[in-house]
Amino acid sequence: MSEDRRKLLVGGAAAVAVSSLSPHVWAAGSDKPEKEEVRIGFIPLTDCASVVMASVLGFDKKYGIKIIPTKEASWAGVRDKLVNGELDMAHALYGLIYGVHLGVAGPKKDMAVLMTLNNNGQAITLSKKLADKGAVDGASLAKLMAAEKREYTFAQTFPTGTHAMWLYYWMAAHGINPMKDAKVITVPPPQMVANMRVGNMDGFCVGEPWGHRAIVDGIGITAVTTQDIWKDHPEKVLGTTGDFAKKYPNTARAVIMAVLEASRWIDAGLQNKLKMADTIAEKSYVNTSVDAINQRILGRYQNGLGKTWDDANHMKFFNDGAVTFPYLSDGMWFLTQHKRWGLLKDHPDYLAVAKQINQIDLYKEAAGALKINVPKDAMRSSKLIDGVVWDGREPAKYADSFKVKA
Numbered sequence: 001m002s003e004d005r006r007k008l009l010v011g012g013a014a015a016v017a018v019s020s021l022s023p024h025v026w027a028a029g030s031d032k033p034e035k036e037e038v039r040i041g042f043i044p045l046t047d048c049a050s051v052v053m054a055s056v057l058g059f060d061k062k063y064g065i066k067i068i069p070t071k072e073a074s075w076a077g078v079r080d081k082l083v084n085g086e087l088d089m090a091h092a093l094y095g096l097i098y099g100v101h102l103g104v105a106g107p108k109k110d111m112a113v114l115m116t117l118n119n120n121g122q123a124i125t126l127s128k129k130l131a132d133k134g135a136v137d138g139a140s141l142a143k144l145m146a147a148e149k150r151e152y153t154f155a156q157t158f159p160t161g162t163h164a165m166w167l168y169y170w171m172a173a174h175g176i177n178p179m180k181d182a183k184v185i186t187v188p189p190p191q192m193v194a195n196m197r198v199g200n201m202d203g204f205c206v207g208e209p210w211g212h213r214a215i216v217d218g219i220g221i222t223a224v225t226t227q228d229i230w231k232d233h234p235e236k237v238l239g240t241t242g243d244f245a246k247k248y249p250n251t252a253r254a255v256i257m258a259v260l261e262a263s264r265w266i267d268a269g270l271q272n273k274l275k276m277a278d279t280i281a282e283k284s285y286v287n288t289s290v291d292a293i294n295q296r297i298l299g300r301y302q303n304g305l306g307k308t309w310d311d312a313n314h315m316k317f318f319n320d321g322a323v324t325f326p327y328l329s330d331g332m333w334f335l336t337q338h339k340r341w342g343l344l345k346d347h348p349d350y351l352a353v354a355k356q357i358n359q360i361d362l363y364k365e366a367a368g369a370l371k372i373n374v375p376k377d378a379m380r381s382s383k384l385i386d387g388v389v390w391d392g393r394e395p396a397k398y399a400d401s402f403k404v405k406a
Helices: 046-056 075-084 094-101 128-132 138-147 162-173 189-197 210-216 242-247 249-266 270-280 290-297 328-340 350-357 360-369 395-400
Strands: 009-011 014-016 037-042 066-071 089-093 111-116 122-127 153-156 183-186 203-207 220-225 236-241 300-302 308-310
Touching (some): 037 075, 037 249, 046 066, 046 089, 046 236, 046 270, 046 290, 075 089, 075 094, 075 236, 094 111, 094 162, 094 328, 094 350, 111 242, 111 249, 111 350, 111 360, 122 128, 122 189, 122 210, 128 220, 138 162, 153 162, 162 203, 162 328, 189 203, 189 210, 203 210, 210 290, 220 300, 242 249, 249 270, 249 360, 290 300, 328 350, 328 395, 350 395
Parallel strands (some): 153 183, 153 203
Antiparallel strands (some): 089 236, 111 236, 122 220
8 A cells, every 4th residue: 555545635625544544444435524614612721722723733624624713701601602502512621521411510411522632730729818827738728727717718610620629629638628618619710810819719720821820920829739639630621512423423533633633743842832832822812921821831830939840740732642532430530529529419320421421432533543542441540639549440439438528
């Protein structure tokens, strides 16, 4: 077979793969994307980068599609537009997709995770006022809250989302019950810093660049990074509805391939990361200064109290395919926490739900065509900040095992 045949061709505006690249033989006729324009919603956060760069760098055109990145104001807005079809897909919180699927995050609708977009790269910020009183980490926060009784307010970005779960898990690991000992509010990511500036909250959990922005602006300190809560944790996903994934499989696969290429490109080196930071800092995307993005994307951290460090576990977009694979155990973990905090009244069939949502076969087809490694196991094992290991086995037992819960 000629080398030309081995390449991904654009034929009739369709990606063509050959059997040497994938277990499937795709032809221009059968593999042509059913929809050529794909509206993908995103929230102004650093981890929207792979979706944005897939469009900016033209990876989408390679696969016969045009990605239209659509800036959204809040995760609730992303949810509503996905459910009503205004958006085809979205850069979305893992727990948002699962919450909608189970009807505990607004309207109930079958949902799909096409791939994971990033690991790590979020943070919990405490106000300078708390830091001045000695609350600079989980243990000292718990001590202060016990000594000075008042209503403490913390913000997350969506009730079933990742930031809520990181915040709750971290507080609980230090003996603080987020449901009883604090008031928890929902604030859209770009509004976190402004709300802390005017004293509306004592702390928040959000994605970058807003944790670093709070430090740059002198209003908060980083108490913990989310990678310190769970190294290489799942974060945002490329989400869509179950109906879209079924109706437009070729389109979904083409988008996965374009975003996989962008993910690989971002993680390929320093210059790519810096170009990415320059691009997404623009007004049409994250709308912040480049220095708020490019430090932490390179692993250069500071906590706002004079401590600086190089973090090997900063935000990752690819990591040889380990980041982007939609592990079943990752999705299941969010369900265990939804049950822990009373968002789910009963135990779901954890594995069955994850298998329904996470489109592993579609992902494998896309990754196979790009010769990207696919993990052998759809489950992975991790030890979290409290020393408890999560491996996807016995999820109901795991969910019920926590002393601090709703």
